[in-house]
Amino acid sequence: MYMGQWIVAAALAAALWGADAPTSQFAPNEGLPLIRWQDAVKHVGERCIVVGKVERARSNRGGYLLQFEGEPRGGFAVFIRREHVGRFPKTPIQLYPRKWIRATGLIDEYRGKPELIVSAPEQIEVLSGEPSLPEAHAGSEWKFDGTVTVGTFNVLNLFDDVDDPYTADEGTPPKSREDMQRLADTIRKLNADVLALEEVENRGILERFVRVHLSDLHYAHVVHVESNDQRGIDCAVLSRLPVGPVTSYRHVPIPMKGGEVTTLRRDLLRVRIEPPGGDAFDVFVVHFKSKRGERTGETSPVRQAEAEFVRRTCDEILRDDAAARFIVCGDFNDTWESGPIRTIRGDGAGALACFVDELPPAQRVSYNQEPHRSVIDYIFCSPAMAKRYVGKSYTILDGSVATSGSDHNPVRATFRVRSN
Numbered sequence: 001m002y003m004g005q006w007i008v009a010a011a012l013a014a015a016l017w018g019a020d021a022p023t024s025q026f027a028p029n030e031g032l033p034l035i036r037w038q039d040a041v042k043h044v045g046e047r048c049i050v051v052g053k054v055e056r057a058r059s060n061r062g063g064y065l066l067q068f069e070g071e072p073r074g075g076f077a078v079f080i081r082r083e084h085v086g087r088f089p090k091t092p093i094q095l096y097p098r099k100w101i102r103a104t105g106l107i108d109e110y111r112g113k114p115e116l117i118v119s120a121p122e123q124i125e126v127l128s129g130e131p132s133l134p135e136a137h138a139g140s141e142w143k144f145d146g147t148v149t150v151g152t153f154n155v156l157n158l159f160d161d162v163d164d165p166y167t168a169d170e171g172t173p174p175k176s177r178e179d180m181q182r183l184a185d186t187i188r189k190l191n192a193d194v195l196a197l198e199e200v201e202n203r204g205i206l207e208r209f210v211r212v213h214l215s216d217l218h219y220a221h222v223v224h225v226e227s228n229d230q231r232g233i234d235c236a237v238l239s240r241l242p243v244g245p246v247t248s249y250r251h252v253p254i255p256m257k258g259g260e261v262t263t264l265r266r267d268l269l270r271v272r273i274e275p276p277g278g279d280a281f282d283v284f285v286v287h288f289k290s291k292r293g294e295r296t297g298e299t300s301p302v303r304q305a306e307a308e309f310v311r312r313t314c315d316e317i318l319r320d321d322a323a324a325r326f327i328v329c330g331d332f333n334d335t336w337e338s339g340p341i342r343t344i345r346g347d348g349a350g351a352l353a354c355f356v357d358e359l360p361p362a363q364r365v366s367y368n369q370e371p372h373r374s375v376i377d378y379i380f381c382s383p384a385m386a387k388r389y390v391g392k393s394y395t396i397l398d399g400s401v402a403t404s405g406s407d408h409n410p411v412r413a414t415f416r417v418r419s420n
Contacts, residue, residue, distance in 0.1 A: 105119075167229075
């Protein structure tokens with residue numbers, strides 16, 4: 001769903017939930033698009049809340065169809081499969097005709113027409129009458145001006161409150177609503193057009209976070225790929241600009257010294273950004289192995305191997321096209337003079353540029369916890385991308401867990417990408 005629709009959904013949701021403030025991560029169904037039945041065709045493949053007045057209910061071999069007032073026969077319908085009808089106190093024909101309802105479920109497509117699929121009576125709420133919904137306003141539009149601000153932010157365990165049986169997420173508490181609001185306030189200050197994120201548990205929590213807390217920022221594109229991390233923290237990208245091909249390198253074998261072969265602990269996520277009327281470029285998102293266990297010497301060889309892999313990937317691109325435009329950003333979990341960061345930077349004609357030295361030393365802090373305050377999150381760019389850099393735009397926003405919801409500070413830099 002695009003951002004204008006998200007703003008509409010947020011406005012309608014306010015009418016649905018009223019003044020009752022959610023006490024958990026989200027109120028029930030908060031963050032789901034709340035739409036009139038006429039707009040269901042725009043939301044095929046999404047879980048939504050649909051509002052409308054049922055005109056008729058009819059049965060067929062598969063189950064029951066609720067059709068809406070003003071909708072021609074064979075158009076949008078709520079569908080209750082026959083095997084689920086026994087869960088209802090009466091038949092749908094007895095319960096719903098001539099009544100206003102809110103139906104929650106997945107909008108699927110059947111024979112070219114949208115259907116919302118219901119399997120339990122809790123998914124359909126009968127209303128006392130037509131709901132008083134505010135006029136939907138799409139809000140202000142974001143306009144591409146030829147520059148792109150790229151940001152990176154480790155959001156510190158953006159986890160939901162659902163146990164994933166395939167990851168060890170039980171030891172990580174869900175992100176509180178208060179911390180999500182702090183994250184959102186910080187992201188709003190950052191105001192990046194393309195935002196790389198680290199420590200996202202899954203696509204669901206990210207999409208819901210964007211819809212509930214960032215609906216005014218025009219992030220029309222949410223990119224997320226599951227990584228190798230056993231705890232379930234992944235890399236992701238939010239973008240106001242159109243997105244092209246997405247590549248994950250999580251399965252690529254990485255040689256280490258001594259003959260051992262490993263893989264990236266999380267991922268190297270590559271996302272093509274395609275500005276309208278501008279030059280396309282790639283954003284690589286990294287999240288290297290942390291320094292936990294560093295005293296035993298277990299982690300630095302892994303980070304070094306990860307850095308060498310990323311550097312080889314950059315060199316391969318530059319060998320094919322010395323004018324390739326790309327950015328490598330994220331949480332590198334190492335400081336400027338460390339071996340992994342020197343490896344990433346490289347040297348000679350293919351050296352990656354980073355403009356962190358524009359900042360006074362006191363402002364070069366992206367990990368904000370004492371006693372380890374330092375810069376470990378960076379935005380690097382290829383030689384051709386460095387020529388597009390807008391001087392003095394490299395910024396690190398200071399914060400803390402208490403003020404921004406994260407132990408990392410976000411980083412941003414701006415580039416000119418207009419073709420002419």
